[in-house]
Amino acid sequence: MREQNLRAGILLMIAVSFIFAVQDALSRHLASEYNTIMVVMIRYWFFAAFVTAIAARAGGGLRSVVRTARPGLQILRAVLLVSEVCVMVLAFVLLGLVQAHAVFAAFPLIVTVLSGPILGEKAGWRRWAAVMVGFAGILVILRPGTGVFTPAALIPLLSATLFALYSLLTRYAARYDPPETSFFWTGVVGAVLLTPAGLFLWQPMAREDWGWMLGLCVASSLSHYLLIRAYDVAEASAIQPFAYFQLVFSVAIGVLLLGEPLHPLTALGTAIVVSAGLFTFLRARQKAVALEGSDDTG
Incomplete structure (x- = not known):
């Protein structure tokens, strides 16, 4: 039964990764035509209703879900995620899916760097070595000091940092609130935060683009629903590495459907970053399993 649940969780995580990639492509298309804040705001309206x-x-x-022991923490989480989404969508417009996701893949490494000061977690020398290797991969992708580097390439790195902070604070919030409470506050507070600026920057949308907007909203809600189901049937630590399929799907969509280039050094740097990120994740999981085993025997 456990093996079947793990298989179902893996398949659900891969499906989520594909929908996230489609969602990113739709965001890129709409934000290329309309204001980024407005596009994200409409998506968040749908998300808040969901x-x-x-x-x-x-x-x-509803009352039990809304109740939180740390309202300030929940609001901060929502602010971080809203900011991350807006920054990443801007990165899609300026850089394309391939380049943006190649740099964003560094976020597990940033989680390792920040987990100490935020959560008090300690990383051994192997994980710190993997972090250094991973950031070397980022340098391969960005290629600073060459004619191909642009400051816009740092935008997805900012997005990765914001998402790492959001992920760490989500883990911290789990000490005080159940997951459904954090999920609710993320969607509703995000919609409230975006609405004033989004309405101020409103642009009339063409009829055909409302179809794409509806697709984006449906994809956003469906992906989050499937993510909940994935974590419900399998342990998050067991299926999280399969979230890297989003990078694969995004690169495929960018290259095959949107005509974006894939430079060999970008591919090499991405492989380095992903390998380092997977190593740090697996080392953290091994350490957690070892600690659980010592607790059980103790």
Whole structure:
């Protein structure tokens, strides 16, 4: 039964990764035509309605889900995620899916760097060596000091940093609130934060683009629903490495459908970053399993 659940969790995570890649391509298309804040705001409206519907069906109803022990922490998480989404969509417009995702792949390494000061977690020399190798891969992708480097290439690195902070604070919030509470606050607070600026920057949207916008909203909600299901049937630590399929799918969409170039050094740097990220993740998981084993025997 456990093996079947793991297989289902892996398949769900791969499906989520594909939908995320499609979602990114739709965001890139719409933000190329309209204001980024407006596009993200409409997506968040749909997302907020989705998380509210999920919360209303939870045990104890909406009131129990809304209740949080750390409202300031939940608001900060939402601000970080809203900022990350807007920055990353801007990166898609300026750099394309391939280059943006190649740099964003560094976020697990940034999590390792920041997990000490934020969560008090300690990383051994192997993980720190992997972090150094991973950031060397980032330098291969960015190629500073050459004619191909542009300051815009740092935008997805900022997005990766914001997402790493959001991920760490989500783990911290789990000490005080259940996952459904964090999920609700992420969607609703994000929509509230974006609405004033999004309405101020509103642009009339062509009829055909409303179809793409609906597709983006549906993809966003479906991906989050499947992600919840994936974590429900399998341990997050076991299926998280398969989230890297999003990079594979995004590169495929960028190259095959959008005509984006894939430079050999970008591919090499991405392989280095992903390998380092997987190593740090697996080392962290091994350490967690070892600690659980010592607790059980103790």
